[in-house]
Amino acid sequence: MSRLDSFIRRLEAQRACLDHAAELIGGLDGVVLELGLGNGRTYDHLRSLFPGREIYVCERAVAAHPDCVPPAERLILGDMRDTLPILRARLGGQVALAHLDAGSGDAEANRSLAAALTPLLMPLLFRGAVLVSDPEIACADLAPLPLPDGVPPGRYHLYRRL
């Protein structure tokens, strides 16, 4: 399998999980939180999935397509290890869906970052909220959810906040 093949598979899995998560939180109020803006493609997808919800985005420094930059009042700039604790006063217990795809092409570094962010993220999610994540996350407050059709175990990750 080439890097092109595996990249396509990852993006297809990412999209399938986001689409599935949108169904899962369909009956729940709450805001959406994107952890890592990157080029803005998944933020744009979240916008299309959630036209009626506020979407907050955490990012160290914006490098996205100009069309995919969130409004300033919902863009939280800085290292997420610093900004997530501050965000608690504003969004504590109000997030229905978070998506974590931060970091680099280095899978080990991404898992390490996710492990550091998870305890800072938990207070923002209400009980029953959904977390979609590229890296696997081990956390007693998160229960793995079944993946949508066509996404094999481990390719992308879905959790329910307990």
Next chain:
Amino acid sequence: MSRLDSFIRRLEAQRACLDHAAELIGGLDGVVLELGLGNGRTYDHLRSLFPGREIYVCERAVAAHPDCVPPAERLILGDMRDTLPILRARLGGQVALAHLDAGSGDAEANRSLAAALTPLLMPLLFRGAVLVSDPEIACADLAPLPLPDGVPPGRYHLYRRL
């Protein structure tokens, strides 16, 4: 349609066209030429499709994953408007398949670059060679080929050198 959707569709079309082109040149000798290395994903895909062929890559400056950098003797560094004419002495009439996906996210700039490169590329392709291109190309020496199943007209481009 979100940017994530359209990006996935573009990558799927790109892969389908490269796979199809590999079948089309299956009975032909000749080398492969990648115009634009980028992150190296399509180069890696070409390597998987053509384990027995020499693959030459033109790129201004290498920014690919270290695993996806071609050997120095088949990496032609520099602006392609300068390097393609020089390459003629080495590869003139020897290329069976070229893939053009150079430039940026700016479609108009990509078409303009493709128009500048096409006359420089033609002497490298032998008659019957296949050109796979992201931008559409108008050239009297190129005949459009049918796209593979699932790729609608205009999403990616396939040509036969006349």
